Amino acid sequence: MAARARSEVREEAILLAAMALLGEVGYDRMSVEAVAERAKASKATVYRRWAGKAELVATAVRRYAGTTPEPRRRSGDLRADLLTLLDDLCSSLLGQDAALILGLLGAMRHDAELARTVRQAVLSEKHHAFAALLPDADHAWLAELTSAALLSRLLVTGEPLDDEFLAKLVDTVLLPQLEEPPCGT
Amino acid sequence: MAARARSEVREEAILLAAMALLGEVGYDRMSVEAVAERAKASKATVYRRWAGKAELVATAVRRYAGTTPEPRRRSGDLRADLLTLLDDLCSSLLGQDAALILGLLGAMRHDAELARTVRQAVLSEKHHAFAALLPDADHAWLAELTSAALLSRLLVTGEPLDDEFLAKLVDTVLLPQLEEPPCGT
Amino acid sequence: MAARARSEVREEAILLAAMALLGEVGYDRMSVEAVAERAKASKATVYRRWAGKAELVATAVRRYAGTTPEPRRRSGDLRADLLTLLDDLCSSLLGQDAALILGLLGAMRHDAELARTVRQAVLSEKHHAFAALLPDADHAWLAELTSAALLSRLLVTGEPLDDEFLAKLVDTVLLPQLEEPPCGT
Amino acid sequence: MAARARSEVREEAILLAAMALLGEVGYDRMSVEAVAERAKASKATVYRRWAGKAELVATAVRRYAGTTPEPRRRSGDLRADLLTLLDDLCSSLLGQDAALILGLLGAMRHDAELARTVRQAVLSEKHHAFAALLPDADHAWLAELTSAALLSRLLVTGEPLDDEFLAKLVDTVLLPQLEEPPCGT
DNA sequence: TTTTAACCGAGACGGTACGTCACGTCTTGTG
DNA sequence: CACAAGACGTGACGTACCGTCTCGGTTAAAA
Numbered sequence: 119m120a121a122r123a124r125s126e127v128r129e130e131a132i133l134l135a136a137m138a139l140l141g142e143v144g145y146d147r148m149s150v151e152a153v154a155e156r157a158k159a160s161k162a163t164v165y166r167r168w169a170g171k172a173e174l175v176a177t178a179v180r181r182y183a184g185t186t187p188e189p190r191r192r193s194g195d196l197r198a199d200l201l202t203l204l205d206d207l208c209s210s211l212l213g214q215d216a217a218l219i220l221g222l223l224g225a226m227r228h229d230a231e232l233a234r235t236v237r238q239a240v241l242s243e244k245h246h247a248f249a250a251l252l253p254d255a256d257h258a259w260l261a262e263l264t265s266a267a268l269l270s271r272l273l274v275t276g277e278p279l280d281d282e283f284l285a286k287l288v289d290t291v292l293l294p295q296l297e298e299p300p301c302g303t
Numbered sequence: 304m305a306a307r308a309r310s311e312v313r314e315e316a317i318l319l320a321a322m323a324l325l326g327e328v329g330y331d332r333m334s335v336e337a338v339a340e341r342a343k344a345s346k347a348t349v350y351r352r353w354a355g356k357a358e359l360v361a362t363a364v365r366r367y368a369g370t371t372p373e374p375r376r377r378s379g380d381l382r383a384d385l386l387t388l389l390d391d392l393c394s395s396l397l398g399q400d401a402a403l404i405l406g407l408l409g410a411m412r413h414d415a416e417l418a419r420t421v422r423q424a425v426l427s428e429k430h431h432a433f434a435a436l437l438p439d440a441d442h443a444w445l446a447e448l449t450s451a452a453l454l455s456r457l458l459v460t461g462e463p464l465d466d467e468f469l470a471k472l473v474d475t476v477l478l479p480q481l482e483e484p485p486c487g488t
Numbered sequence: 489m490a491a492r493a494r495s496e497v498r499e500e501a502i503l504l505a506a507m508a509l510l511g512e513v514g515y516d517r518m519s520v521e522a523v524a525e526r527a528k529a530s531k532a533t534v535y536r537r538w539a540g541k542a543e544l545v546a547t548a549v550r551r552y553a554g555t556t557p558e559p560r561r562r563s564g565d566l567r568a569d570l571l572t573l574l575d576d577l578c579s580s581l582l583g584q585d586a587a588l589i590l591g592l593l594g595a596m597r598h599d600a601e602l603a604r605t606v607r608q609a610v611l612s613e614k615h616h617a618f619a620a621l622l623p624d625a626d627h628a629w630l631a632e633l634t635s636a637a638l639l640s641r642l643l644v645t646g647e648p649l650d651d652e653f654l655a656k657l658v659d660t661v662l663l664p665q666l667e668e669p670p671c672g673t
Numbered sequence: 674m675a676a677r678a679r680s681e682v683r684e685e686a687i688l689l690a691a692m693a694l695l696g697e698v699g700y701d702r703m704s705v706e707a708v709a710e711r712a713k714a715s716k717a718t719v720y721r722r723w724a725g726k727a728e729l730v731a732t733a734v735r736r737y738a739g740t741t742p743e744p745r746r747r748s749g750d751l752r753a754d755l756l757t758l759l760d761d762l763c764s765s766l767l768g769q770d771a772a773l774i775l776g777l778l779g780a781m782r783h784d785a786e787l788a789r790t791v792r793q794a795v796l797s798e799k800h801h802a803f804a805a806l807l808p809d810a811d812h813a814w815l816a817e818l819t820s821a822a823l824l825s826r827l828l829v830t831g832e833p834l835d836d837e838f839l840a841k842l843v844d845t846v847l848l849p850q851l852e853e854p855p856c857g858t
Numbered sequence: 859t860t861t862t863a864a865c866c867g868a869g870a871c872g873g874t875a876c877g878t879c880a881c882g883t884c885t886t887g888t889g
Numbered sequence: 890c891a892c893a894a895g896a897c898g899t900g901a902c903g904t905a906c907c908g909t910c911t912c913g914g915t916t917a918a919a920a
Contacts, residue, residue: 270451306869640821676895
């Protein structure tokens with residue numbers, strides 16, 4: 119194969135530097151200058167590709183954090199499968215970095231294009247996951263509810279995304295919706 | 304010896320200016336200078352009372368954000384009452400101002416005490432509302448789910464908090480949890 | 489005797505604090521706030537008496553630095569007496585603090601009254617000294633020349649006001665003027 | 674790698690603005706912000722090159738203050754030539770701008786290197802002028818005395834540098850030193 | 859003594875300038 | 890010719906003093 123273009127190499131270096139700094143100091147205190155310096159790139163190179171910090175970080179996270187690997191196999195037990203699924207989704211919640219997510223949410227308000235992209239990243243992943251597991255359900259709605267609950271924990275309550283929480287979510291929100299029709303009425 | 308007391312008037316003017324700007328431009332683009340100017344105060348006066356932007360915003364929000372109106376009367380029809388309740392909660396979601404909420408969430412990351420206060424303000428309002436309507440339910444959980452769904456709409460999807468959405472929330476999330484023995488089993 | 493009025497006590501405390509700080513950090517970095525604090529006075533008390541830093545310092549220096557004590561006795565040897573005189577004048581050159589003098593010179597440009605006072609303090613002392621020693625000479629001119637030379641050393645060249653310098657001043661500037669007439673012409 | 678060189682143009686604009694303001698309002702009331710604004714530069718650019726106000730002024734003066742015009746021709750009459758010389762020196766006394774000189778003297782206290790330079794500029798000009806006119810005299814001493822007298826008038830007494838003053842200076846200070854064997858002895 | 863008025867500490871206040879930092883744009887020379 | 894290096898204008902940051910202005914507590918003289 120041909121060697122990758124210089125741009126790609128640069129881009130990767132920048133994104134990796136961004137991820138590293140993101141982890142070290144958080145979104146707020148991460149500066150584009152620092153990213154450029156660490157990547158041995160120049161600020162111009164960064165700004166040539168991204169419109170600002172939020173976009174840069176968005177790309178970085180999309181590429182290096184949202185690694186929702188191959189969905190784990192289903193066991194046949196619906197409840198167990200849902201728990202496994204949620205566990206996977208948690209792991210990929212943009213690295214669970216609240217500051218990063220806030221930064222992105224903020225940036226979305228100024229950049230409609232970014233907004234679309236992030237929504238995609240945040241929701242469609244869940245959407246597809248649910249679609250795979252429950253072909254007949256209202257995937258979009260399940261994805262939205264799940265996403266909302268996870269985000270709320272992360273941003274608002276600050277409580278951990280632990281097994282107990284996931285179980286409650288499955289038992290009181292997700293499963294009831296799937297069993298709804300059988301109940302008669 | 305007694306010096307002139309810090310004027311409550313000044314403080315209020317500053318906090319109101321902060322709230323206003325927070326709503327207008329969001330946390331990031333709100334500058335302390337602008338707050339001072341609008342409050343006809345000097346930067347020094349601001350910094351004399353608060354250690355920085357985050358603390359200023361924290362106080363402002365603590366004081367001026369938790370204003371729930373009195374709950375409307377219940378009709379006896381549970382579904383209708385829930386819809387009315389959600390409608391009320393929407394109206395008080397900090398004015399549904401996404402910029403302000405983002406600013407708030409951002410400020411929470413810099414001020415743990417504020418974080419507690421805001422969680423209280425955001426959740427306990429819903430908590431009490433549910434408690435009044437459904438004495439036997441898991442109020443905290445209902446409040447968290449509802450809050451999460453509203454926030455998600457506001458910040459992530461950007462879709463409107465319309466009746467259709469509220470109805471879906473009631474029908475697929477809230478009511479199913481109240482029909483506790485879910486028919487079968 | 490009656491106890492001194494409170495004001496006088498306060499004034500003295502403030503002036504002494506000013507002198508102390510002047511010596512410790514110099515004119516530029518001495519702040520009125522620091523003077524007040526050290527004197528356990530309030531800024532208002534300082535500003536009640538003086539219009540600003542320069543005036544405060546002017547008073548302080550006039551009172552506590554310009555202590556040209558009683559003129560030393562004349563020996564009869566004119567040259568020796570002049571040297572003694574210059575030595576005394578050097579000692580009283582506002583404590584020889586260049587920064588202080590600069591501050592005063594600067595303040596003089598904004599405050600004509602102060603200007604008069606400082607000129608008085610700087611020049612008339614020398615004037616009188618010369619008048620006592622040389623009743624028939626042009627005292628004002630001698631005073632101006634001497635003052636100028638001392639100031640120049642202090643502010644411009646920064647070289648020490650040592651005996652060699654004083655001797656040269658006496659021998660090449662002062663004495664020639666006194667011997668002028670005898671020479672004929 | 675090569676970045677854009679710091680533009681000599683920017684630097685010159687800033688220094689000229691500094692000189693202008695120095696002359697207009699004096700060192701103390703000259704602000705870096707004002708300099709930057711007048712130079713159509715930014716504060717950051719100023720601070721990128723100089724560590725503070727003192728250094729900025731230092732450079733400005735170093736570069737733009739030592740401008741003596743060519744000496745006028747001598748007539749052969751020593752007294753007349755001295756008067757002419759003093760007149761020239763007056764004109765070049767940094768424009769006889771007291772505020773500027775005070776600013777300069779102030780800046781010298783914060784920057785030892787500037788101090789050396791300014792002394793050079795202030796004194797060596799006179800030094801050379803005297804050397805040209807009186808090859809055998811103690812030029813440095815004459816220069817210092819002259820400089821001192823001019824400065825004293827400008828800063829301390831505030832009286833004009835008029836012909837009468839210059840004549841007195843020539844007749845009572847300069848000429849007597851040149852008639853080296855002072856008649857008697 | 860007791861009142862009563864001046865005085866004074868403490869320090870809040872609106873300002874102005876400081877020096878720093880990061881932003882996003884731009885130019886320049888090197889590999 | 891793409892890129893590092895980094896200068897530049899911009900604008901907010903948080904700090905330090907400025908000089909003005911209430912406040913109440915404390916004297917010391919008048920009652």
